[in-house]
Amino acid sequence: MNRIERLFAQKPHNVLSIYCTAGFPHLDDTISVLQALEHSGADIVEIGIPFSDPVADGQTIQQSGGVALHNGMTLDILFQQLRGVRDSSHANVQIPLVLMGYINPILQFGVRKFCQCCAEVGVDGVIVPDLPVELYEREYLSAFQEYGVCNILLVTPQTSDERIKRIDTVSKGFLYAVSSAGTTGNVLSMDAEREAYFTRLAALKLQNPVMIGFGIADKTSFDDACRFANGAIIGSAFIKAIGKSQNLPSDIRHFISSIKN
């Protein structure tokens, strides 16, 4: 059982996952952001690998990725930063960590080497938004399996029931349910259509826990999403909250407590 599976076994409800961009706001902030998130009560952290052309992202995450690239962030540097992240004598971060990034930087790094590095540093799962399930199964699944890294796949309101079930059988760790049509950073409005989609997902009795992402920005949207799923993911709102931070631990604590309390 890996850390993600253990988490959902212990805590099936109200799981809070936070997305941060690696190397943002400053190159060397990655580890301190992870530590502050764990101490503040986040359950999972998704670490974004910056990419020059993030087509599924809205402006906030695009800009944070641009800053991170300008700061010099690369996959090599990210794995260097993450070395020792699990050591109790070092960074001592114990919550599940997931890397989220577009396929091209991972391809250039080498998919097998990427999975190996994930396993070595203690990254539990990976989300690659532009890698559809067919391509993943055909070309990359074996590398992920070999190193025991979870590949977490996305479903959307437009995904058919049949396809959701198929994606559920391949996805590991959890299923990432995109809340509505759109890129990251739009605000979720809980309407009848949204409720029908979340209810449909719940009725499918999927094998994976479901986390809702895109448009979750505050306590209200987080609580709304948690009524229908095991938890929810906050990205753009968190990036905005720390973008100009002078005191990361304190600002992160305030942000997380605004969601949880």
Added chain:
Amino acid sequence: MITATSQNFNVSDLGYYGQFGGAYIPEMLYPNVEHLRSVYLDIIAEPSFQEEFYSLLRDYVGRPTPLYYAKRLSDFYKTKIYLKREDLNHTGAHKINNTIGQILLAKRLGKTRIIAETGAGQHGVATATACALMGLECVVYMGAVDIERQKPNVERMQMLGAKVVPAMSGSQTLKDATNEAMRDWITNPTDTHYIIGSVVGPHPYPDMVTRFQSVISEEIIAQLREKEGCEAPDYVLACVGGGSNAAGAFYHFLDNNDVQLIAVEAGGKGVNTGFSAATTALGKPGVLHGSMTYLMQTQDGQVVEPFSISAGLDYPGIGPIHAHLFASGRARFESITDDEAMIAGKFLSRTEGIIPALETAHALAYLEKLGAKQHEIVVVNLSGRGDKDLQTYIEGAQERPHH
């Protein structure tokens, strides 16, 4: 015919040309792209589609475009040069062949809103035109830098009723306009069809656009038969940004190894200056905009900002069909600098009375280096006219040196 298939260079069932292509798309786009993939071949094979497509090409676009024997140019280069006059199409470039095809497809898919990306604005104008013709809403994404350097086309799109939205991210050129169009499609998945303007994007776009553009080489064959009594030239030259005009001009010659296919990329200020868009010279395999292809990128997989004086060639990738033609050696890829293209554009204007688009001028500039023999037949795909580039031509003071 747009339903014809090549023996050796046809796309596979999974959307690949050799190792290139595929559909690397976010799940948000899957239903649209998959639906398109499952119906596009059947729709374009329908007699009613063919009838509508070819009659619009004839009566509205003005096809067939002439295959013009350029006598003065031929005398100068001491070979036989034919210009395939895509510049004489309605809207002034080959782009409309594809937008007519895709708009008919979009209508059959029940879509009511059309989006497009554009670099030089030729595809944007062609899309806005097709939308006006069919009464569909049209939004065109265009890099903020390109909006500045291609103003006449921006005004044409607006005149035609399209909304032009500036892409403000990255280098604010074609790649960024494509990113914005994809984000729009992700946000509006049900009512919107995305008319990609080149042979790029996820499968089935590269194949679909290639088919619609293949009317170019289909006509070249018939016209050569009439003018020269042969069915194939010795060389076909075309410029390549994403590569739609080249794909169309090459298509029916792909299986005929006697025809040398030459794709001319934008060298910018020079291939090794850091200001270039010569993708095959500078790139390596990677994924951008949904397909595996040659891509200008850093060692870390970040896409490198390309550079070319010509907005239509200012793209860091090439269509996967071209990646395969390059990797397999079936086509030769060359590059031409900004300065060489400017000189060639002015030279054609003075020699033949045809002002070519700056994109096309890259293909023309390669005539200088081709070294074709006297009896050989060279077809240059004159992909677009240069009205939109007058300002750039006038500002560049270079004249063609005398031989």
